[in-house]
Each structure stands twice: as C-alpha cells, then as structure tokens.
Amino acid sequence: MVLGLFGYGTIGRGVYTLVENLSKKYDVKIKKVFDLPIKKEILGDKLVTDIDDIINDNDIDAVVEVLGGHDLPYQVISNCLKKGKSVITANKEVVSMHLEEFINTAHENKCSFCFEASVGGGIPIIRPLIDNIKVNEVNNIFGILNGTTNYILTKMGDEGLSFDEALALAKKNGFAEANPTADLEGLDIVRKINILSSLAYKGNICNDDIYHYGITGVTKEILDDIKSRGYVLKFVASSVKNGNDVTIRVEPTMVPNGHPLSAVKNEFNAILFTGSTNDMLQFYGKGAGSIPTATAIVSDLVSIIEKRAYIDYKNENQLEVNKKHVNSNTYYVIDNDNKVSLRMDIEDEELLASKFYARVLM
Amino acid sequence: MVLGLFGYGTIGRGVYTLVENLSKKYDVKIKKVFDLPIKKEILGDKLVTDIDDIINDNDIDAVVEVLGGHDLPYQVISNCLKKGKSVITANKEVVSMHLEEFINTAHENKCSFCFEASVGGGIPIIRPLIDNIKVNEVNNIFGILNGTTNYILTKMGDEGLSFDEALALAKKNGFAEANPTADLEGLDIVRKINILSSLAYKGNICNDDIYHYGITGVTKEILDDIKSRGYVLKFVASSVKNGNDVTIRVEPTMVPNGHPLSAVKNEFNAILFTGSTNDMLQFYGKGAGSIPTATAIVSDLVSIIEKRAYIDYKNENQLEVNKKHVNSNTYYVIDNDNKVSLRMDIEDEELLASKFYARVLM
Numbered sequence: 001m002v003l004g005l006f007g008y009g010t011i012g013r014g015v016y017t018l019v020e021n022l023s024k025k026y027d028v029k030i031k032k033v034f035d036l037p038i039k040k041e042i043l044g045d046k047l048v049t050d051i052d053d054i055i056n057d058n059d060i061d062a063v064v065e066v067l068g069g070h071d072l073p074y075q076v077i078s079n080c081l082k083k084g085k086s087v088i089t090a091n092k093e094v095v096s097m098h099l100e101e102f103i104n105t106a107h108e109n110k111c112s113f114c115f116e117a118s119v120g121g122g123i124p125i126i127r128p129l130i131d132n133i134k135v136n137e138v139n140n141i142f143g144i145l146n147g148t149t150n151y152i153l154t155k156m157g158d159e160g161l162s163f164d165e166a167l168a169l170a171k172k173n174g175f176a177e178a179n180p181t182a183d184l185e186g187l188d189i190v191r192k193i194n195i196l197s198s199l200a201y202k203g204n205i206c207n208d209d210i211y212h213y214g215i216t217g218v219t220k221e222i223l224d225d226i227k228s229r230g231y232v233l234k235f236v237a238s239s240v241k242n243g244n245d246v247t248i249r250v251e252p253t254m255v256p257n258g259h260p261l262s263a264v265k266n267e268f269n270a271i272l273f274t275g276s277t278n279d280m281l282q283f284y285g286k287g288a289g290s291i292p293t294a295t296a297i298v299s300d301l302v303s304i305i306e307k308r309a310y311i312d313y314k315n316e317n318q319l320e321v322n323k324k325h326v327n328s329n330t331y332y333v334i335d336n337d338n339k340v341s342l343r344m345d346i347e348d349e350e351l352l353a354s355k356f357y358a359r360v361l362m
Numbered sequence: 363m364v365l366g367l368f369g370y371g372t373i374g375r376g377v378y379t380l381v382e383n384l385s386k387k388y389d390v391k392i393k394k395v396f397d398l399p400i401k402k403e404i405l406g407d408k409l410v411t412d413i414d415d416i417i418n419d420n421d422i423d424a425v426v427e428v429l430g431g432h433d434l435p436y437q438v439i440s441n442c443l444k445k446g447k448s449v450i451t452a453n454k455e456v457v458s459m460h461l462e463e464f465i466n467t468a469h470e471n472k473c474s475f476c477f478e479a480s481v482g483g484g485i486p487i488i489r490p491l492i493d494n495i496k497v498n499e500v501n502n503i504f505g506i507l508n509g510t511t512n513y514i515l516t517k518m519g520d521e522g523l524s525f526d527e528a529l530a531l532a533k534k535n536g537f538a539e540a541n542p543t544a545d546l547e548g549l550d551i552v553r554k555i556n557i558l559s560s561l562a563y564k565g566n567i568c569n570d571d572i573y574h575y576g577i578t579g580v581t582k583e584i585l586d587d588i589k590s591r592g593y594v595l596k597f598v599a600s601s602v603k604n605g606n607d608v609t610i611r612v613e614p615t616m617v618p619n620g621h622p623l624s625a626v627k628n629e630f631n632a633i634l635f636t637g638s639t640n641d642m643l644q645f646y647g648k649g650a651g652s653i654p655t656a657t658a659i660v661s662d663l664v665s666i667i668e669k670r671a672y673i674d675y676k677n678e679n680q681l682e683v684n685k686k687h688v689n690s691n692t693y694y695v696i697d698n699d700n701k702v703s704l705r706m707d708i709e710d711e712e713l714l715a716s717k718f719y720a721r722v723l724m
Contacts, residue, residue: 018497018639025496122640124490131486134387135380135660260646263625268642277380277657278484280630284622284644295639298497308670 001028001305004054004085006076007066008035008043010174011090011117014294015064022298026305031060034067055079062086062111062304064297070094081105081113086309088300090117090293096191096207099198103313112309114300119192120145120269122292123285124299129199129273130311136275138200141239142361145192147267147288148176148183149215149235154265157223157232163216175267175288186212186235186250193237193248200273201241203319205248211323211348212250217356225340226254226332226358232262233358240326247322252358254332259361324348330360363390363667366416366447368438369428370397370405372536373452373479376656377426384660388667393422396429417441424448424473424666426659432456443467443475448671450662452479452655458553458569461560465675474671476662481554482507482631484654485647486661491561491635492673498637500562503601504723507554509629509650510538510545511577511597516627519585519594525578537629537650548574548597548612555599555610562635563603565679567610573685573710574612579718587702588616588694588720594624595720602688609684614720616694621723686710692722 003019005012012033019030032048033039040047054060055076063080065087067073073094077087082105089095095102095118106113116126120143132138144150148170155166167184170176182188190210198205215235226233236253239246255262260282264270269287274280286292303309325331331343334355342360351357365381367374374395381392394410395401402409416422417438425442427449429435435456439449444467451457457464457480468475478488482505494500506512510532517528532538544550552572560567577597588595598615601608617624622644626632631649636642648654665671687693693705696717704722713719 022497123643124493127493128486128490131489131661131665132657134664135384135657258625258627260625263620263622265620270644277653279648279654280646281485282632282644282646284634284642284646286641291639292641295494295497299493302496303493306672308672310668310670 001026001061002059003028003030004057004060004063005030005033006051006054006063007068008033008039009066010290011066011293014290015066015297018294018298019301022301026302028301028305032057051076055083060085062088062301064301065089065091066297067091070097074098077102078105081109081111084109084111086112086114086304088114088297088304090115090297092118092188092191092195096194099195100204100313100315103311112304113311114304114309115195116300117293117296119195120271120283120285121147121287121289122295123269123271123283123287124296125196125271125283126199128283129196132275132278132281133200136277138273138275139241141193141196141200141271141273142261143193143196143237143271144234144261144264144269145189145237145271145287146183146235147269147286148180150264150269151175151267153215153218153233153235156218156220157227158265160220162220163218184216185214189235189237189250193239193250196271197239197246197248199313201246201317201319202314203317204315205246205319205321209321209323210248210250213252213352213357215252218252222334222356229254230257231255231360232257234261234264236261236359236361244317244319245322246319247324247326249323249325254358254360256361325359330362331357332360333357363388363423364421365390365392366419366422366425367392367395368413368416368425369430370395370401371428372652373428373655376652377428377659380656380660381663384663388664390663390667394419413438417445422447424450424663426663427451427453428659429453432459436460439464440467443471443473446471446473448474448476448666450476450659450666452659454480454550454553454557458556461557462566462675462677465673474666475673476666476671477557478662479655479658481557482633482645482647483509483649483651484657485631485633485645485649486658487558487633487645488561490645491558494637494640494643495562498639500635500637501603503555503558503562503633503635504623505555505558505599505633506596506623506626506631507551507599507633507649508545508597509631509648510542512626512631513537513629515577515580515595515597518580518582519589520627522582524582525580546578547576551597551599551612555601555612558633559601559608559610561675563608563679563681564676565606565681566677567608567681567683571683571685572610572612575614575714577614580614584696584718591616592619593617593722594619596623596626598623598721598723606679606681607684608681609686609688611685611687616720616722618723687721692724693719694722695719
C-alpha cells in the first residue's frame with residue numbers, strides 16, 4: 001500500500017516513524033509528504049507543497065491527514081475520497097462537521113474513511129462503539145475528552161497549583177497549545193462528543209447545538225470546597241438520548257469519589273457509555289500526545305490493509321438536539337456575592353450569570 | 363447465516379433473544395439448539411440432544427458454544443471448526459487450554475474462531491487488544507477479571523458485610539455459582555489472564571504455570587486496616603513481560619485510592635494494559651451476567667456476518683512463564699500471631715505460610 005501524508009508536525013512525525021516500523025510486517029510505504037517548503041531539508045524529495053501532487057497521484061492508495069484546521073483538510077479529505085483513496089484523519093473539527101458526507105463519499109468511491117484518532121487520542125473508541133451499536137442501543141455517553149483541561153484540573157486539585165501555573169505547566173509539558181482557548185472553553189470537547197453522539201445515535205448533530213461552559217473560572221478555593229464535599233471537579237461532556245430528543249452539554253462537573261470518571265487524571269481521557277444490553281462500558285487511556293494519536297492512526301491503517309475498515313454509518317434518526325439541561329440535574333452555584341448553593345430549579349441564564357457553576361453528577 | 367446453539371442456560375437464552383432481534387437487520391436464524399431432553403417443552407422441534415445433529419448439519423454455517431465445562435465443549439468446537447463452521451464461545455477454560463489449536467484449525471478450514479465473551483463478559487477487549495498489538499508491543503496487563511469476587515470484596519469493604527454474608531448475597535443476586543471455588547481461589551481469573559497474555563505476548567501459556575492465591579482469608583478487619591492505609595483490596599491478575607520472561611500472578615492486591623482499578627466495584631471488571639506506544643489503556647464494564655456476555659457473543663456473530671472476524675494469532679515467542687513474584691514487589695503480610703508487616707524481601711513459601719497476605723500495588 002502506497003501512502004500520502006498531509007502534515008509533518010508532531011503527529012505527522014509519529015505516523016512516519018510508526019509506518020516505517022509497520023513496513024517490516026506489511027507491504028506499506030509513504031511516497032509523498034505535504035508540508036511547507038521549510039521541511040525540504042528533512043523530507044528531501046518526498047516533500048510536496050501542492051496538495052494536488054498527492055490527490056492526483058494514481059500510485060497513492062490511501063492518505064493520512066494531520067494538518068489541523070478546517071478548510072484545507074476538508075478539501076484534502078473530500079478530493080482524496082472522490083479519487084477512491086482511503087483517508088485516515090485525526091481532525092475532530094472536520095469530522096464533527098462532515099461525518100455523513102465523508103462516509104457516503106467513501107462508500108460511493110469504494111474506499112474507506114477512518115477517524116479513530118479524532119476522539120480520545122490513543123484510546124480505541126470509534127471501532128468498539130460502532131461494533132457495539134450493532135447489537136446494543138446506546139442511550140448516554142459521558143466523557144473526559146480533553147487532555148489539556150484534565151491536566152490543568154488535576155494539577156490544581158492534587159498539587160495546589162493556581163490556574164495560571166497549571167496552564168503554564170501544561171504548555172511547558174506539551175499538553176496545551178499556544179492558544180488554548182478551544183480547549184479551555186470546551187469547543188474541542190464539543191467536537192468530540194458530537195462525533196461520538198452522531199455515531200451512537202445514528203443522526204447528524206450540529207456543533208452549534210451543543211451547550212458548553214468553560215473552566216477558566218476555576219480557582220484553588222473552589223476545588224478545595226468541592227473536595228471537602230467528597231467530589232472531584234472534572235470537565236465532562238454529557239450526552240443523553242431520550243427517544244429522538246438529545247441533550248448534549250459540556251460543563252465543569254462534580255464527580256463523586258469512587259465514580260469511574262473520578263480516577264481519570266492528568267492528560268488521560270475516558271469515555272463511558274451506557275446502552276440497552278451492556279450497562280456501563282468505559283474506555284480509558286492517553287487522550288493526547290504524538291505517539292498515542294499516531295498509534296490510533298496506524299491502527300486504522302492496518303484495518304484498511306487487512307480490509308476490515310468498512311463503516312456503515314447511516315443517518316437514520318432526525319435528532320432534536322437540545323441545549324437546555326435536564327430539570328432534575330443539580331448544580332453547584334457560586335453567585336456574585338461568593339455565596340455557594342446547590343440548586344435544582346435553575347435556568348441556564350442564571351447559571352451563566354453566576355460567578356462559577358458546576359453540574360453535580362449523582 | 364444459519365446457526366446452531368450449544369447450551370440453553372442463562373447465557374444461551376440471552377443469545378437466543380439477541381439473535382432474534384438481530385434477524386430484523388441481518389439474514390440470520392438459529393436452526394437447532396443442543397441441550398438436555400427436558401428443554402423439549404420450551405424449544406420444541408429445534409431441540410437436539412446429540413451434538414452430531416448440529417456438527418453434521420451442512421445447512422449450519424456457524425455455532426455458538428455456551429455449554430460450560432471442558433470435554434464436551436472441546437469436542438464441539440474442534441469438530442465444528444473441522445467441518446468449516448465458524449465457532450463463537452464464551453468458554454475461558456477451553457479457550458485458555460487450546461487457543462492456538464482452535465485458531466489454526468479455523469484457518470485450515472477457512473472459518474472463524476471468536477471468543478470475545480471468554481474474558482471480561484460484555485467488555486470489548488479481545489478485538490481491541492488484537493488490533494492494538496499490530497502497532498504496539500504490550501508489556502504488562504493488570505486486570506480485575508472476576509465479577510463474583512469483586513462483588514464480594516466490594517460488599518465487604520463498602521457495606522461492612524462478612525465474607526459469608528457477601529458470598530450469600532452474591533449467590534442470591536446471581537453473581538456467584540452454587541460451587542464458587544474456581545472463582546474464590548482465582549482459577550477463573552487464571553484462565554482469563556492466560557488468554558489475554560497469550561494474545562498480547564504471542565506465545566502459549568499453560569494455566570498450571572500461573573500462580574494464584576485466593577480471597578477466602580479476607581475479613582472485615584483486614585479490609586478496614588487496608589482502607590486506613592489509603593488502599594482498597596482487589597483480586598488482581600498481573601502479567602508482566604520482560605523479554606521472553608513472563609510472570610503472571612493472581613493474588614489479593616492493595617490498590618491505592620485514585621488508581622484506575624480502585625474505582626472498579628461490584629460485578630464490574632476492568633482490564634488495563636501498557637504498551638510501547640500507548641502507555642496505559644483501560645477497558646471497564648460488566649464482567650458477568652447473561653445479557654452482557656450474550657452481547658459480546660452476538661457482537662462476534664456480527665463480525666462473522668460482515669466478514670471482519672479474522673484473527674491472525676501466531677505463536678511466535680517461546681515464553682518462559684515464571685510463577686515467582688518480582689523481588690521489588692512489596693507485600694502486606696499478616697503472620698500467624700496476627701502481626702502485620704510490609705515486606706519486600708519475602709519468598710512465596712513464607713507468603714503462603716502466612717495467615718493472609720496481599721500484594722501492594724504502587
């Protein structure tokens with residue numbers, strides 16, 4: 001199998017190394033790598049700086065897209081699939097927006113579209129979920145889906161760092177991007193819970209319909225108070241289906257000690273889903289980092305080589321996606337006079353007007 | 363696809379129901395069920411009481427074996443595979459003893475051998491592990507692999523029940539068998555960690571080479587003391603590979619609070635493995651019960667229907683399996699004068715001569 005690689009950043013380099021290892025067992029090689037001209041020194045003749053050099057190369061059977069962003073990756077994925085090239089991507093932004101289109105284009109052109117690395121980094125979750133929903137009806141998903149923010153909350157809660165100190169440490173250790181807004185505000189999590197929910201509930205979901213509230217208001221004092229109540233604060237995505245009615249929210253959440261999500265620390269992620277026949281299943285592992293993500297990508301690659309990569313996602317349900325929280329949920333609210341209360345009868349407007357709030361998981 | 367079902371007990375009935383649901387989406391039906399003559403009233407003409415009625419039926423493409431025990435299941439699996447019928451089993455005893463033989467027979471006869479349900483009940487672990495080792499080298503596996511004993515330890519630790527009370531409750535709620543010896547002594551766990559280790563390390567392992575020490579000596583007082591030290595007692599299988607040297611042990615283990623395994627309660631199971639590229643991955647879910655196990659079986663069935671069931675296990679490594687614990691491990695030991703000590707420099711003979719001991723997980 002002849003590959004094209006789009007993007008030679010941290011993840012791209014990881015993929016390159018793992019594919020070299022893989023070529024000892026499988027007939028596979030990377031023919032061309034798309035990146036900026038400055039990579040010429042490292043990549044030599046393999047470097048191409050025009051995406052069409054890969055898209056129009058009939059030798060190339062499959063491509064890996066790890067560029068980041070939206071417009072260029074969309075163009076790359078869409079055009080490669082139309083040429084019958086299988087595509088593997090880690091790009092949650094593009095996948096969350098165009099999942100159905102990509103899967104349909106792949107089917108029409110008899111190739112595969114794989115995106116295991118787009119959610120949960122190195123955790124195998126997309127394939128087990130797809131397998132599971134063939135015999136099971138999934139009704140809810142809870143997840144800690146962002147390594148950066150979980151790292152920050154862990155360092156603040158366990159080691160007493162301030163928010164700014166924890167963020168600086170995350171950047172220093174490569175767990176936070178230079179501009180961490182999408183992580184801190186929950187946008188990154190929105191995209192991931194969208195992908196999982198769309199697959200699990202077999203219906204399209206728009207990122208804009210997913211409620212999110214960030215963690216920038218968290219302080220050491222808040223974490224101490226929450227700890228004294230027997231909880232730990234996590235940035236949790238919750239997705240609940242009731243008929244065709246779906247409520248998806250990303251918000252700071254108090255997880256009771258002993259709950260499976262309470263032990264998820266640092267850059268680790270966890271995805272927990274409950275269905276009609278399985279009760280609760282949880283998948284846990286490193287949610288970020290070059291090698292875990294590259295491993296998920298290469299695992300997809302092996303499934304393409306072994307002809308096991310087929311995904312038969314069909315948009316079967318017209319989902320009503322609801323931002324509003326379920327009325328029976330309890331919230332921990334700090335008002336602008338620093339008064340803490342636990343509230344069940346509260347509207348989102350009031351939550352958003354408070355100084356800080358967190359959902360209380362039961 | 364036409365199926366034969368061997369065994370119509372709790373799991374068999376669950377499989378029967380799930381296959382009926384599945385027939386709405388796939389062309390699949392159960393033609394014959396092997397069980398005792400007394401099942402005639404429920405099963406009518408579908409009942410057969412001679413295994414050859416299924417083995418020699420050329421209409422039948424695949425069989426599900428949920429009989430339990432060793433001799434009859436071995437005969438059923440071996441003969442069905444030789445006839446080119448794919449086999450799905452939940453039988454850890456038979457799988458742990460004949461894994462390589464069954465996979466080879468399946469390959470020779472161009473059919474599939476699937477055993478997802480043999481480890482971790484409803485948790486998808488066999489397929490993710492097989493996928494993972496294609497790009498990763500797994501070096502150790504830790505697991506809570508038995509629902510019965512985890513249920514007993516949870517009820518004792520969290521609700522203050524005595525061992526006998528907890529065992530009685532487990533029996534009453536269907537989580538313990540009438541004769542729970544294989545569970546309490548760790549034999550059931552031995553078989554499961556054997557299957558996982560054989561797959562992960564690509565080498566055959568004999569159940570007799572796996573050390574095990576049971577939990578019948580656990581008392582409320584011991585659990586209280588362990589809790590006061592910041593640990594929770596779990597019945598843990600640990601499997602560590604170092605070159606071709608493998609140490610596999612099943613023993614009571616003190617898990618520190620906050621460790622991913624510490625939050626695994628009641629009949630839940632968890633499997634944690636660490637590899638060269640993934641760091642730590644954990645899979646968590648219900649390890650026992652009719653419907654979770656039947657779900658794993660039917661998930662295998664779907665992979666056979668969709669022609670994704672191929673497993674290319676090869677016995678590549680001559681493993682040296684070692685029962686002796688690693689010297690740097692710390693043990694919590696209660697001697698026959700009820701004196702508690704933490705020991706690093708201790709031989710297995712002394713551990714076994716103590717009143718009770720537990721490994722301390724770091």
